[in-house]
Amino acid sequence: MKVVYHPDHAHHDTPIVTWVGVPIHGDEPPARMELVRDTLAGLGHEIVTADAHDDTILHLVHDPDMVEYMRTAHAEWQRSGYQGEPGQPNVTAYAFPTEKMLHGLPLRRPRSRAALAGVWAMDTTTPIGPGTFRGARAAVDMAQTAAELVLAGAPSAYAACRPPGHHAGRGFFGGSCYLNNAAVATETLIHGGVGKVAVVDLDAHHGNGSQEIFWRRGDVFYGSVHVDPAEGWFPHFVGFADETGADAGIGCNLNVPVAPGSGDDEWLAALDRLIEGVSGFGPDVVVVSLGVDAAVTDENSPTMVTGDGYRRAGGAVATLGRPTVLVQEGGYDLETIGGLVAAALDGFEKSSA
Numbered sequence: 202m203k204v205v206y207h208p209d210h211a212h213h214d215t216p217i218v219t220w221v222g223v224p225i226h227g228d229e230p231p232a233r234m235e236l237v238r239d240t241l242a243g244l245g246h247e248i249v250t251a252d253a254h255d256d257t258i259l260h261l262v263h264d265p266d267m268v269e270y271m272r273t274a275h276a277e278w279q280r281s282g283y284q285g286e287p288g289q290p291n292v293t294a295y296a297f298p299t300e301k302m303l304h305g306l307p308l309r310r311p312r313s314r315a316a317l318a319g320v321w322a323m324d325t326t327t328p329i330g331p332g333t334f335r336g337a338r339a340a341v342d343m344a345q346t347a348a349e350l351v352l353a354g355a356p357s358a359y360a361a362c363r364p365p366g367h368h369a370g371r372g373f374f375g376g377s378c379y380l381n382n383a384a385v386a387t388e389t390l391i392h393g394g395v396g397k398v399a400v401v402d403l404d405a406h407h408g409n410g411s412q413e414i415f416w417r418r419g420d421v422f423y424g425s426v427h428v429d430p431a432e433g434w435f436p437h438f439v440g441f442a443d444e445t446g447a448d449a450g451i452g453c454n455l456n457v458p459v460a461p462g463s464g465d466d467e468w469l470a471a472l473d474r475l476i477e478g479v480s481g482f483g484p485d486v487v488v489v490s491l492g493v494d495a496a497v498t499d500e501n502s503p504t505m506v507t508g509d510g511y512r513r514a515g516g517a518v519a520t521l522g523r524p525t526v527l528v529q530e531g532g533y534d535l536e537t538i539g540g541l542v543a544a545a546l547d548g549f550e551k552s553s554a
């Protein structure tokens with residue numbers, strides 16, 4: 202399978218993030234995708250360098266004002282002096298205009314850069330560093346290039362992209378995600394003439410950003426298997442089974458939460474339910490949000506999926522028999538991330554043959 206890569210992802214490197222008010226070491230370093238690239242190259246996959254794209258598709262997915270904010274946020278942060286006092290080098294929100302605070306009142310754009318950060322950010326664990334926009338923009342280019350390969354006739358392509366994207370919505374970012382790579386791949390396909398696209402989200406966590414972006418769409422199905430947010434797992438506030446879409450998108454959203462400690466069989470049974478729903482939708486092309494953080498080796502989830510589980514998951518997606526764009530999402534255990542991605546791709550390709 203062609204593996205789309207671009208070294209510019211490494212410009213995004215924010216080793217310290219703020220969680221429950223405490224600075225902690227983040228777990229989304231550039232090494233993640235360097236390891237994935239090296240593992241896949243070693244197994245004989247062809248590495249393709251991503252092309253650069255203008256913002257046409259990106260602006261179909263995200264509010265152009267948020268994209269522009271993200272592009273300039275760190276330079277403005279430095280100009281505002283927060284690096285010196287209080288000593289925060291990266292853009293980090295501290296106040297959030299919640300729905301209940303506004304309660305119908307207009308949302309203003311504050312002059313303070315620290316306050317403005319809260320207009321677009323949904324959490325404090327997703328800081329904007331000096332190279333964050335360049336890295337996130339490279340991830341978008343990787344997803345877009347993979348979608349273009351499939352549009353050009355490839356049966357499948359994989360984007361080895363980071364930072365991940367599925368928690369980022371039309372006008373918000375968070376959960377280590379800045380720009381929604383899978384949504385960009387989806388819009389690239391639709392823009393290229395594909396009628397119906399299904400997004401199959403295998404990440405351990407619910408892709409609330411992807412769900413929000415496509416919530417009212419009848420031409421895009423979003424489906425996810427993830428650890429039950431009701432059990433206390435990110436993204437906490439959405440991702441429940443009764444969320445099925447709105448307006449033209451009614452019936453085009455399917456969440457299949459699994460209990461902590463599910464293991465392979467329960468997780469794969471949930472995936473089978475998801476695949477059945479996707480099959481009923483009848484997509485022309487499938488986009489996979491391939492997070493491998495449901496793995497037993499990953500501290501970010503309690504789902505306990507093995508490498509063989511990911512291999513079987515790849516095989517389950519292949520039964521849909523559709524051209525498929527695979528986009529990397531989470532996966533944070535550096536010892537196993539390369540092997541887990543390789544297993545999923547191998548399972549997909551063997552069942553596609």
Ligand SMILES: [Zn+2]
Pocket residue numbers: 404405406492494531532
């Ligand atoms: Zn995740």
